[in-house]
Amino acid sequence: MSGVSGLVVEDLVVKVHDIQAVKGVSFEIGRGRRMGLIGESGCGKSLTALALMGLLPHGVTASGRVLLNGRNLLDLSDKEMCAVRGNDIAMVFQEPMTALNPLMRVGNQVAESLRLHKGMSRAAASARAVELLERVQLPEPDRTARKYPHQLSGGQRQRVVLAIALACDPAVLVADEPTTALDVTVQAEMLRLMDTLVREEGASLLLITHDLPVVASICEELLVMYGGSIVEHGDVATVFDSPRHPYTAGLRASTVLESTDGSGRLSTIPGRVPSLGSFPTGCVYRNRCPRADDVCGTVPLLTAPPGSNQRAACHHPIESDQPLGSGKASA
Amino acid sequence: MVIYFVRRLAILAVSLFAASILVFTMLALLPGDQAQAMLGVNATPEALEALREQFGTNRPFTERYLDWAGGLIRGDFGISPLSGVSVGSEIADKLGVTVPLILAGMTLALLIAVPLGILAAVKSRTAIGTALSALSQVGIAVPSFWLGILLITVFAVKLQWLPAGGFTGWDDVGGAVQALLMPALVLGVAQGAILMRYVRSAVVEVMQEDFIQTARAKGLSRSQALTRHALRNAAIPVITVLGLQLATLLIGTVVIENVFGLPGLGRMLLQDVGNRDLLKVQGTVMVLTAAVLLINFVVDVVYHAVDPRLRSKA
Numbered sequence: 001m002s003g004v005s006g007l008v009v010e011d012l013v014v015k016v017h018d019i020q021a022v023k024g025v026s027f028e029i030g031r032g033r034r035m036g037l038i039g040e041s042g043c044g045k046s047l048t049a050l051a052l053m054g055l056l057p058h059g060v061t062a063s064g065r066v067l068l069n070g071r072n073l074l075d076l077s078d079k080e081m082c083a084v085r086g087n088d089i090a091m092v093f094q095e096p097m098t099a100l101n102p103l104m105r106v107g108n109q110v111a112e113s114l115r116l117h118k119g120m121s122r123a124a125a126s127a128r129a130v131e132l133l134e135r136v137q138l139p140e141p142d143r144t145a146r147k148y149p150h151q152l153s154g155g156q157r158q159r160v161v162l163a164i165a166l167a168c169d170p171a172v173l174v175a176d177e178p179t180t181a182l183d184v185t186v187q188a189e190m191l192r193l194m195d196t197l198v199r200e201e202g203a204s205l206l207l208i209t210h211d212l213p214v215v216a217s218i219c220e221e222l223l224v225m226y227g228g229s230i231v232e233h234g235d236v237a238t239v240f241d242s243p244r245h246p247y248t249a250g251l252r253a254s255t256v257l258e259s260t261d262g263s264g265r266l267s268t269i270p271g272r273v274p275s276l277g278s279f280p281t282g283c284v285y286r287n288r289c290p291r292a293d294d295v296c297g298t299v300p301l302l303t304a305p306p307g308s309n310q311r312a313a314c315h316h317p318i319e320s321d322q323p324l325g326s327g328k329a330s331a
Numbered sequence: 332m333v334i335y336f337v338r339r340l341a342i343l344a345v346s347l348f349a350a351s352i353l354v355f356t357m358l359a360l361l362p363g364d365q366a367q368a369m370l371g372v373n374a375t376p377e378a379l380e381a382l383r384e385q386f387g388t389n390r391p392f393t394e395r396y397l398d399w400a401g402g403l404i405r406g407d408f409g410i411s412p413l414s415g416v417s418v419g420s421e422i423a424d425k426l427g428v429t430v431p432l433i434l435a436g437m438t439l440a441l442l443i444a445v446p447l448g449i450l451a452a453v454k455s456r457t458a459i460g461t462a463l464s465a466l467s468q469v470g471i472a473v474p475s476f477w478l479g480i481l482l483i484t485v486f487a488v489k490l491q492w493l494p495a496g497g498f499t500g501w502d503d504v505g506g507a508v509q510a511l512l513m514p515a516l517v518l519g520v521a522q523g524a525i526l527m528r529y530v531r532s533a534v535v536e537v538m539q540e541d542f543i544q545t546a547r548a549k550g551l552s553r554s555q556a557l558t559r560h561a562l563r564n565a566a567i568p569v570i571t572v573l574g575l576q577l578a579t580l581l582i583g584t585v586v587i588e589n590v591f592g593l594p595g596l597g598r599m600l601l602q603d604v605g606n607r608d609l610l611k612v613q614g615t616v617m618v619l620t621a622a623v624l625l626i627n628f629v630v631d632v633v634y635h636a637v638d639p640r641l642r643s644k645a
Contacts, residue, residue, distance in 0.1 A: 055547055058456060079552065086550035093548075098541035101560050102640060112559070113549040148639040164549060 006031040006204035007052070007089075007172045012064040014047045014056065014228075019277040021047050023228040023284075024064070029172070029221075034198065034205040036215030036236060038251070039225035042273050045208045048225075049176045052206070053091050054081040068172060087117040090165035092194075094177035096158035100149040106160045107133065107145025113167040132163040137193060155186035162194060169201055176208045191218055212255045216240050224248045227274070227284030230302060234310030244312035244319075247285045283315065291316040332642060335635055343628045350620045351403065355396050358613045364388055365412065368607040386412045399613070408614040413606060418614040421599065426618070428498055429588070429595040432511055432518065433580045437573070439519025440526050447523075448530025453557065455535055464531070470524025475517050479590035482513045496592030514591045518584065522576055529572045533565035540564070567638060574630035578623040 007029045014022035022044040029035045039045050051062040054073060066073040068088055073081065093099045100109055110132055111125035120128065126145070133141035136159040149157055158178065165173055175194065179187040195218040198205045207219055215222055215236060222239045224232040224247065232245040243249040250269040271288040274280075283300050286292035295315045304311040366382035367374070383389040387398075402409055408418035451463035487495035498510045537543065538561050546556040585597030596615065603611045635641050 053548055055544060082550045082552050084550070085548055091548045093541060093545060095541055099545045101542040101546070101564070103563050103638060104560070109545075112546075112551075116550050148643075150640045151643060161545065164545065 008067040010065040012051060014051050014062045016060050016276060021228050021276055025230055027223055029204040029206060031204055032202045034219045036219035036222045037206060037208045037225060038212060038215055040210055040273050043225045044228040045225055046176055049174045049208055052174055053085060086113050087168045088170055089172040090170040092161050092165050092175040092178045095181055096154050096161055099161050100157055102149055105146055105148060110163050110167055113164055117168045132167055136163045155182050158182060158190060166197055170203055172204045173198060174206045212251060227279040229284055232312045238310050244310060244317040245314045246289050246291050249318055339628060339631055343624060346624050347621055351400050351617060354613060354617050354620060355399060358609055359392060365607060365609055409610050411608055411611050413608045418611050422614055422618055425594060425596040425599045427501060428593050429584060432514055432584060435511060435515035436518030439515060440523035443523030444526035444530050448527040449534055451531040452534035467524045467527045470520055475521050475586050476590050479517045479587060498593050514587045514593060517587055526572060529569055533568045534561060537561045537565045570630060570633055574626050578626050581619050581622055
């Protein structure tokens with residue numbers, strides 16, 4: 001982690017009613033750095049994102065610390081948080097088809113943010129909104145600004161959502177599965193655009209996805225989440241090439257084409273993600289892990305071997321010269 | 332939008348034409364005729380035939396229809412052979428009671444339903460929300476006639492602030508307003524309670540939409556997200572219900588009209604059906620049908636004004 005800290009998350013716990021869905025997550029994204037957060041559905045990725053934004057649904061609470069510009073966002077009132085959201089920390093959502101108000105011209109939806117935080121006049125905000133639509137490379141930004149969401153394609157809508165998020169030059173951009181709902185051809189463009197803009201703005205990026213190659217293409221660091229805990233953290237290249245946690249290895253094996261299971265199919269991680277509250281005690285992954293034994297009944301700490309910054313929460317981490325724990329058994 | 336408006340207007344015209352045929356045919360096919368009803372079962376065939384000749388009911392179907400429909404276009408609904416009054420002016424008279432009653436009642440219903448429905452939605456997880464929902468349930472459950480009688484007992488009999496019933500016409504505006512005050516209140520409470528449930532559920536549903544989350548992520552407070560993004564979206568289903576309510580009330584006010592002794596359209600229709608005054612029934616049903624078609628027309632046009640998705644499909 002280099003440079004001034006952008007966003008620091010310390011011991012973030014998110015409870016759904018009384019069940020811990022995010023179990024004390026800590027990480028730090030340096031200013032201008034790009035962090036990937038990866039994991040299967042239900043591992044707590046989206047709740048983490050919503051907790052950072054202070055937008056958790058009713059009945060879901062967050063504790064711990066989320067530090068941005070020296071303030072703990074979790075301590076702020078909703079009114080104070082309104083001044084932060086969209087201004088210092090912004091978010092891009094998964095579903096471009098439903099993320100925009102169907103009854104409002106997209107230009108106005110972008111301008112709204114500017115009028116709110118920058119106190120711009122209607123005319124100035126509208127003009128700036130057109131510039132922003134141009135920055136996200138929408139064709140004919142002038143005309144597009146006057147269109148309604150249903151007149152745009154999914155990819156175009158997601159660009160509008162990105163323009164809204166970047167309108168006030170936020171220090172942190174949280175993108176929750178921003179490309180999942182898009183066509184594969186549009187995905188790459190969208191990622192490239194997001195990468196470019198985040199670099200230009202010097203913003204920190206938290207990119208949440210279940211898609212390892214997506215993270216690999218634009219992030220520097222990678223957090224792997226499973227069962228509400230961070231199970232591995234390190235540089236993207238290192239984690240991707242030689243994962244230490246068996247779960248990361250399994251994830252990688254199920255996305256990389258060379259690691260087929262012998263029958264020509266992609267390998268899968270055995271079992272399924274348990275439902276909230278039914279994860280095993282101790283290591284959350286031990287009921288699906290090929291390396292699990294009695295020691296795994298205690299919670300493993302997120303530690304790195306000497307001379308490395310690749311941390312893994314595993315009692316039996318994979319060493320770089322060993323074969324991967326799962327998936328390659330029959331290869 | 333203009334093209335849509337013109338097209339929708341054309342559809343309205345065609346619908347009215349079709350409705351006139353339907354109304355006329357249905358009543359023509361009804362067993363028993365006016366002459367029989369007037370002269371009774373012991374009438375001689377000659378007497379019946381003479382009366383039919385006088386009413387013109389023995390002419391061919393098409394000729395009678397064209398005569399009637401042509402009259403409608405000129406605003407002439409004919410003269411009732413039974414009572415000898417002009418059907419058109421009778422209907423206009425009754426509409427002068429029913430329409431102001433409905434408009435006042437529904438305005439009141441909106442004034443009750445919109446703020447309370449929104450409040451119930453915003454506070455849906457609190458005691459206030461539950462209390463408001465319960466209140467609307469009570470409003471729906473209370474029978475209109477009972478509430479009407481209650482109001483009469485309190486405001487007309489005990490306090491003597493308002494007349495207990497009757498309607499003296501619009502020549503005395505003050506008196507007319509006084510006469511319509513309680514009936515409009517009863518109508519407003521009953522319809523407002525129903526509408527409030529729809530407002531509440533529409534707002535609750537819209538507030539869970541993704542675009543509200545986007546709005547909140549921009550930095551809008553909950554109430555800003557509600558007023559700037561949710562309400563207009565929530566209005567769409569509410570407009571539908573409002574249109575349906577208006578259409579139903581045109582004769583649905585008959586209970587209230589009876590309780591308060593108001594000479595309204597619903598009450599007249601009931602009496603005319605009883606008397607077999609077919610020409611009046613026919614005219615009244617036609618006016619009601621036209622009103623329903625007109626309400627639907629307005630609802631559709633309002634939809635288009637509110638929802639851009641419909642505009643681009645047209």
